[in-house]
Every structure is written in C-alpha cells, then in structure tokens.
Amino acid sequence: MHVTHYDEMYSAFRAQMRRFAVERVAPHAARVDEEGRPPMEAYEASLQLGLPGLPFAESFGGQNGDVLTQLIAVEELARVCASSATTVSTCWIMMLLQRFGSLAQQQMVIPPVVRGEQRSAWGLTEPKGGSDLMGVRTSARRTSEGWLLNGTKRFITNGGWADWYLIFARTTPESFGIFLVSKNDHGVSFGAPERKMGLRGSPTADVILDECLIPHDRLVGEPEKGAEYIRAGLLASRLKYAAHGLGIAQGALDEAVSYTRQREQFGRPISDFQMVKAMVADMGMRVEAARAVLLHAATLVLNEDPAAKRYASMAKVLCTDAAMSVATDAVQLHGGYGYLKDYAVERMFRDAKVTQIWEGTNQIQRLMIAKEIYAA
C-alpha cells in the first residue's frame, strides 16, 4: 500500500478521535491520575468506538485499522490522557496472536478482548532482563502434561488487571518462545501494584510464574521463534509508543498556548513577551519535526521499506524526547501554577518521563540507529 496524502485519507478519523478524547476522556484524566486506578470511564467509552478492536481483523469483530489509524488513535488519546492511551492500546498486543497464534487461540482470546470483556498484557521484562534480552531467565519446559513456566516478569502493564498474558520465556539456552497464560492458571500470581511517578492510571505489577503448568496448545507458534515473532511486530509497536509520546507533547503545547494567552503580567498577556513566543515556537517545532518523522516512518512500515527500522527508532526517540522537553517547558510557562496538580501540565510532565524509558530506552534506540547508519 502506498500512502501519499496522509491528511486527506485520515483527517476525518483524527477529527472523530479528537472529539471523543476531549468529550469522553479528558474530563476523567486528572481524577484517574489522582486516584491511581484504571481509566474505566475512558475504557468503557472507547468500546463504543470499537477502539480496543481497532487493529484486529473484522472476522474477530475488529476494525482492521492500519498502522496510521492506530497511531492517530493513540496520539489523540495521549494528548489528553496518557494512561487512557496506554490502557486502550495495550489490548492490541494480541495482534501478535492474530499474526502467529493458532486459530483456536485467536478465537479464544481476540473476540473477548475486542468486546472489552477481557484484557491483555505483554510480559518480556524481568528483574535481570530489561534492555538486555539475554538476561531473560523465565523458563518454559515441555512436560508430558504441558508447558511448565517459572520466573518473574517485572513492570508489566495491566499486570493483575489483565485476563491474558503473552509471556516471553526461554525454551532452550539459546532460544525463546511466547506463551499464552491466563490469570487463572495454576501458579500465576501478581506483585503489589507499583507506585509510579506518572502514568498512574495504568496498572503496573510483577507477574510471578511459580511452577505454572499450562496446556501444550498455549504455545504461540513454534517454541524457538519467540524472538523472531517479536522482531516482526516491533516496528508497528515502536511507532505506537512514539505516537504516545507525540500525543503528550502536543497536549502540553496545547495547554501552554492556552495558558500564556490568558495569563497577564506587566499589564498584558504573557504570550506578548518575546521570550515566551520563542519558547512556544521551539515547542511547536519539536512537535512538528517529531510528527513528520513518525509519519514518514509509518509510511515506510506500510510500504515494507527496509529503511523502516531506522526511522521507527528515530521516531520513538524524537517523539518521546519531545514529550519530555515540551512538557518541561509547558510547566515553566505556567510559572508556579505549573507545579500544582490543579493544572494538566503537572500530570503531563510526570507522564512524559516513562516514554523515554520503555519499549527500548532512548539510549538503546540510539545504539540501533547508529548501527543502521553505519551499516547503510
């Protein structure tokens, strides 16, 4: 598929998402953050638009939305509430099952996830295996009764809240498999919810697998191809995390523009002052530069261009660094009020930080970008 005119093709969907985010998501964002609980109002409202099912095939009740559609949805949600964007898009991890799972696995898991009756999560990170995949210790051993899983997964989004977990585990000393684990399986338990700096509406917890025995048919695809399956889905998923950062950056810019227009000092709106204008101009440039690279990367992914890998990492770094930098400047432009929980920029500032850390830290992304540049 060749994407030429992004704006024409997707602007109606963006307008619909924007309206939805402003009317149904934004009003709950501060309370969800304050109470540190899942954004149920936004999640349930998102079902009316079919957002949990956005990327899935129509045969499973999904909408078959392409990568660009998914990015727009994530960006517009994150623009007003980063936790809601995370909660809705974490459902999409089951695209891995749509791509590599058996029909029976797909039929068991995807339709309830699309309908919002069940939730999903992705378990890769471990106490000793964060940036370094080879540090993954969780083991999966084939026995006559099924697969026996042992290990701890750390920082799992939706941990304890999701019904289904895709667990990345070592099947041989050199290779990994992906396993479908239910929260009700014997030997599955959860750590206490993590007390986080930001993204407080998105639950995060350890997933502990202690002699967890699951049926043979819960293995996804082949037992030694887990890393290959992740790599295949990586680009689209990396772009999604980039869009999440971009949404936070855009939201912080929106807030800064609106505040500086109405706040008066020295007898005029602070937006009249040149130093304020220069900051807003820089913030706008960072947002638009990041968006341009994200759209370019998405086009390359859609066209299956080999350069997609490099641009997906660039988009992840540019969008999430923009989130942190624009949110920091937005707080600055609010003066003392930016330091108060009464203003959205305080939450956006805290939410922005994680975007530079997860889905491959921005240092790791830079290593990959350099590798691609040297290899070209």
Ligand SMILES: Cc1cc2nc3c(=O)[nH]c(=O)nc-3n(C[C@H](O)[C@H](O)[C@H](O)COP(=O)(O)OP(=O)(O)OC[C@H]3O[C@@H](n4cnc5c(N)ncnc54)[C@H](O)[C@@H]3O)c2cc1C
């Ligand atoms: C809120 C939240 C939600 C998350 N959700 C999930 C989830 O759903 N599923 C999941 O599997 N994981 C999840 N993660 C985990 C996340 O992906 C990891 O935290 C991340 O990959 C970094 O791993 P680490 O925390 O072990 O840091 P480390 O790998 O220990 O890194 C520490 C620091 O060292 C740097 N570093 C490490 N190696 C290198 C190197 N070679 N060169 C240069 N610098 C290096 C890193 O960039 C970082 O700055 C989540 C994390 C958070 C905070």
